[in-house]
């Protein structure tokens with residue numbers, strides 16, 4: 001299946017991009033957790049089993065599952081001349097600015113990871129000082145620094161494929177990320193969208209070199225015409241102004257309204273999809289904790305190449321019903337119990353992945369919320385979640401749909 005087609009959050013899912021967590025999780029240590037945006041260290045073999053169970057659920061539902069690492073390796077297999085350019089860029093963006101270290105790392109990778117896929121996986125995992133040959137250097141840094149120091153940091157958040165790039169209709173946003181640790185993740189998407197035969201030519205609404213940050217967890221396709229974007233810890237309002245301008249000026253895009261949801265800035269609510277996801281034609285799950293402070297702005301083209309903005313003061317249900325075109329029900333995470341809501345939101349109880357209207361993938365551990373979903377007629381496909389959830393993302397965060405059928 002070629003190209004991108006995502007014009008809703010719920011249309012029959014046909015193709016999705018995942019990343020199977022790899023050795024990058026082995027490079028998490030207690031004193032790097034905060035910087036790397038984790039709250040604990042997942043046990044890798046179990047995290048991988050859980051992730052494989054997720055992929056199997058999707059395949060059993062008829063979804064084509066493709067992996068980020070394979071797409072990137074396919075780009076390099078087809079265009080071998082890009083391998084050096086990619087490695088140079090990856091080394092530079094890892095913060096290596098001296099020729100000597102650039103050469104040591106290049107030699108190390110070229111001699112130990114000759115295949116493209118293994119090289120791609122290594123760039124994701126990161127490099128420790130102790131892996132590199134010492135004989136060449138004899139520098140002070142080698143004599144005194146901690147031998148476990150990471151020379152090239154790992155990218156442990158890659159299994160949240162939702163965030164570094166995001167499909168919008170038939171186009172894509174290659175994101176500029178909020179945190180330093182996640183900014184290198186977008187290199188892969190950039191190469192894939194510029195070079196992979198399945199994705200080349202996709203209209204690009206945002207570039208990783210743009211100034212303001214925006215992340216895919218904040219981007220929700222409500223329907224062909226309406227896009228919702230969270231203003232959050234991860235997405236700046238300036239980025240939304242910019243992407244709105246680009247989308248409205250693309251004649252091929254039917255999107256004529258962007259709803260900006262201003263959500264509180266906090267670790268627990270880092271993206272809009274941590275508090276709000278669509279699960280059926282007329283149903284959304286929502287974390288009750290955001291209902292009070294939420295404001296919604298409607299952005300539309302002004303007809304002169306710019307945009308106009310209107311603040312919507314009605315309650316969320318009426319605003320959504322208007323754009324969805326039918327009366328919407330909001331189903332609270334935790335079923336209205338405040339403690340259960342907070343506990344389960346922390347473990348992504350509102351972060352579901354819809355595979356078709358009324359059928360969603362959910363984490364097993366959010367049993368209170370899942371019960372409420374069942375009672376509302378939702379078919380929950382339950383996946384194991386003990387280790388994956390330690391990274392603070394659920395089934396929606398761990399998936400980037402590339403193709404959904406029309407509703």
Ligand SMILES: NC(=[NH2+])NCCC[C@H](N)C(=O)O
Pocket residue numbers: 036037038157160162163182216217218270271273274391392393394396397
């Ligand atoms: N779309 C999402 N909610 N993604 C969750 C990402 C979690 C990741 N640890 C981060 O902080 O960036």
